[in-house]
Amino acid sequence: MCGIVGYVGYRNSQDILISGLRKLEYRGYDSAGVAVFTNAGLEVKKAKGRLAVLESHLEERPLNGGIGIGHTRWATHGKPSDVNSHPHTDTSSKFSVVHNGIIENYLELKEELAAAGAKFVSETDTEVISHLIASLYEGDIVKAVQKAVKRMRGAFALGVLTEHEPEKLVAVRLASPLIIGVGEGENFIGSDIPAILEYTRNVYILNDGEMAVLTKNDVTLMTMEGNVISREMFHVDWDLVTAEKAGFDSFMLKEIHEQPKAYRDTMGSRIADGRVVLKEIGLSADQLKQVERVHIVACGTAYHAGLVGKSVIEKLVRIPVETDVASEYRYRDPIITPNTLVIVVSQSGETADTLAALREAKRCGARVLAITNVVGSSVAREADDVITTWAGPEIAVASTKAYTSQLIAFYLFGLYMAQELGIRDSAYIAEVIAALEQLPEQVQAILERAEDMKVYAEQVAKHNSLFFIGRGLDYAVALEGSLKLKEISYIHSEAYAAGELKHGTLALIEDDIPVIALATQGELIEKTVSNIKEVTARGGYVYGFVFEGDEGEMAKSVNHVFAIPRTLPLLAPALSVIPLQLLSYYASLARGNDVDKPRNLAKSVTVE
Template sequence: MCGIVGYVGARPVQGLLLAGLEKLEYRGYDSAGLSVLNGDGVDSVRAVGNLQALRDAVAQTARAAVADGGAAVALAEPSTGIGHTRWATHGRVSERNAHPHEDEAGRIHIVVNGIVENYIVLKRELEASGVTFTSETDAEVIAHVIARHYDGDLPAAVRAAYGELVGHFAFVAMAADEPGVLVGVRRECPLVVGRGEGEQFLASAVPAFLEHTRRVQFIEDGELVVLRPGGVEFMSPAGEPIEREVVEIDWDAETAEKGGYETFMLKEIHEQADAVAETVADRTARGDGVDLGDLGTIDDAFLRELRRIVVVACGTSYHAGLIGRYAIEGWARVPVEMDIASEYRYRDPVVGPGDLVIGISQSGETADTLAAMRLARARGATVLAITNVMGSQATRDADGVLFTRAGLEIGVAATKTFVSQVAAMYLFALRLAELRGTLEPARLSELVGELKRLPHLIAEMLDGDDEAIKAVAERHHQAEFFLYLGRHIGLPVALEGALKLKEISYIATDAYAAGEMKHGPIALLDEATPVVCVATESPVLDKVVSNMQEVRVRGAHVIAVASDGDEEIGEHADELLRVPRTDWMLAPLLAVIPLQLLAYHVARLRGLNVDQPRNLAKTVTVE
């Protein structure tokens, strides 16, 4: 996800911004840029690629200034500036889409993390008033809306613009006419202030300024902040002053990158609301359907006529594909086959023209998945890659790409990349249903609305009390075996929950379709066996309950993941882990979270390193 850095003070700002952006590289990005105030206005530099590309562009700009008779320090002397690393959402990866963006007069400059959901409406209004846009992004609209309200008072203009914006975002604005002033605002995306003596910092995360100050102020949702070299003001959108405590943090550099969490895995679990929101927001902006943008050579005509879909993936990505299979077949009525990528190419698969093969790989470099995609394409099938990494091999081997937008994931055990993959599969299933006319418009709109609501539900879950999960972990962390059960859409959740537990706790764990329990696994059950059942609302819940009863008759201990408001389920389980209610087909995005946390707490109680589990690598690039 995008990274933001801002500075006001007495020191040369260029080096501070570049160094701050380097500390945010772990968030992932595809382009970068900065804008700094000088005596005559604002200098902006943008570049596609890594930060070295931006450094080279800055150096080239300085050399050009010298050649034109200017000073070589043209980009080093100003004391007010903003910097940005972009993870593309709206608009392709290009220099003109990189941040910062500005209004037509070049007075207002902004950097943004997040999504402006109503940007299309605002853009049409602005264009009708004569405004010309220079990028394909939703972010640029913010600069123009601020400019529309600007009369020399940047905080007032930002407050007015904030009231017109819908979405989840954090942005920082700078005005050419007001040196020494930055205004930031946060709505569901991170932004934090670093307090210095005669200088102030503003960033997406503490690492951006940690080497300069450990005194921070955390901005709450809906708050605006005004930075000047001598101090910081917090206010509500109405302009009412707010008192905000200055906190002295004692984080080291690694802890800072973890955002204060004890591990990267826990931090990434808590980033899942943002990851899903980033993946779905702009693609569901019109509300009554899904827009997937450019899928390469995979056009709507092909999707309307394709005869079947084959999904190839490994590990966690395979489980995301399984959820996608249920959604595609249920909503779009297209047959879907699932294949473990490492087996696919060795069974001489029957595949060819008219087939769509979807390869899912977080890194885009998974060797077995790439090999399966290449085989399918060589036999005439059309290949779609779902991946988190732009420029990865999967993006080059496929006919089209659907990007997830989880940002960089450090922990080896996938969490936020999994929910992003599931969200991407839901988007694709809904788009396919829309194109093929297999869902009534009202039902399609309802599902799109529920999908857009899921980030808020995830955030509520993760902001709440997880004492119930900790208690279950405390009770069972010494168990030698766990069994996970699920049916229909709950089965992939059970598979993923079991995988998380075995990956990081090293406990022997198995997962089964609940209906298969009597075909063997039931022999493993005794009084010492915890059995985790995915029992969220669904058309097969009564069948799951029957399986839970069978488990308890054998003396095993039932831990059920259940929907809020289902009171009857408590009669059939020893312990309940509740999740918010949503459409039953979308429930996996919620149900997997308590299972991630259960695995996490069990592993921590066993004293294990959850970020780097033994024998595992983040990306499997060899067969």
């Protein structure tokens, strides 16, 4: 869960590396470092803290040279510190490595290398790689890296330099994302496209088990066995401005406000004449008829989108759907048959646990549908079918527009299944689609009332604990609202199915403790109001969220009411989550936190 950037070319590499790391800082930000070939040889500069700390060191003593590698770290092995920061070198300081991922057998390798004379200075698994490559080097850095990779177990993306061959930059991908940027007289590596988009739009996306050798005038793709690969270049058609703040105070606020556009783009050409058109998937009506059950597998926020997806598919299609946390899926020995459709959901398309679940599902013969925001990602390439969410780059660690775009994808797929199987008539499908098409304007209406949520958030920010409650789809949204608040405000928060309060949770309610209550599901409102009264009777301070038209009744039972535009109850999550995102955002600001880079978290979780 780190950011890698590398450069070889005619420019000063330090400038390119720092620029790229700035675009990747969302992937890891507890330390940063660079290694550059200068007239004095291979020089490394690294520092604990945000990238600005490293930049200040480089201002005092720049590293000048045309080839280098850089890294922003999110600690897995060893606490954040200068010495644990990347890049790492071998004992002779002739080899330098940056690494994203985990080396599972690093202790075994470390003992072997130390016995042979290697001097280790850090607590990291990455330092083992530099010593291992050095021990295997016999005049050819490519072969040394290939031999090293065969000795290592785990997940990794690597950038490797050696002073012995100062014109070459070697890149390796195994389970962690890495792309190659191709320029004129210069070439790049990066963990993500924004890192290099300022300099080139032409990229190769490495697949698992592939490597690349870069010089300033050439890029060679190959397998780990050395077989050269021919691949079409991918041209990036979005611009860097979409990955910048565009006048907003933070990426998260920008991305919250981009949701109306993300809704429209994700629906886009997939709706025509009152029907859903999913040309990008190959599931015919006959194949859909063979589906006996659906498994939805994801992590974190994407899992919460999956909970909504479960309700949508079960209601529209009437087949059983299971939701699973991806990190648990493989280990519970799930019952998967060829008639199981597995839907994996990942914003980045590189989430390690979700990838592992995808591979397990395919091994068992299931068809896999991916919902992801990144074209060309591992999840997108390995799934049988893909629904891309056109949310655009999401930079803030806490997901907002990617989550809601995933909801839109589930609505579209659920409607598509019901439509193709003839389970719902055309009038019903058209009614839901018409309501879907109104969502962007309704989201905009909520965003225009952001100041209301700011007032609530400043009250909530004074507390160290609070609760979210809801029933049905409201409970699924409550889980996401609670997670968002925890992620960026660091306030302890829990979400409960409202009907479960009386089974133990009411013991936690005390005077003035905030409770966020969602009540958008018509047939459940009376029961939810009854649960709210149980809370207020014990001193809880309740913020109620309902559809417009229901606020009068709700006001009798809560301290504050926020009304959202009315839509079909099935679509309510696409609206009700918006004020909860704003609540979390403003609560975090009120507490003085860095909204875009919450402590201990990273954007793309590429380790298990």
